[in-house]
Amino acid sequence: MYIFERKARFYEQQHQRKADRLIVISPMIDARAQPVAKRLGIETYGDSLDVEIG
Numbered sequence: 001m002y003i004f005e006r007k008a009r010f011y012e013q014q015h016q017r018k019a020d021r022l023i024v025i026s027p028m029i030d031a032r033a034q035p036v037a038k039r040l041g042i043e044t045y046g047d048s049l050d051v052e053i054g
Contacts, residue, residue: 001036
């Protein structure tokens with residue numbers, strides 16, 4: 001999660017754009033990563049069909 005968050009911030013710097021949402025979609029997200037993702041503002045989903053649009 002930390003690496004993903006750093007990549008998102010790097011993208012924002014390189015393209016002078018703010019990411020609206022940070023989303024990780026994976027059926028195998030470690031339970032220890034969930035609180036980290038929440039603290040970093042990253043949404044986690046087990047399947048792409050679970051992603052809420054809007």
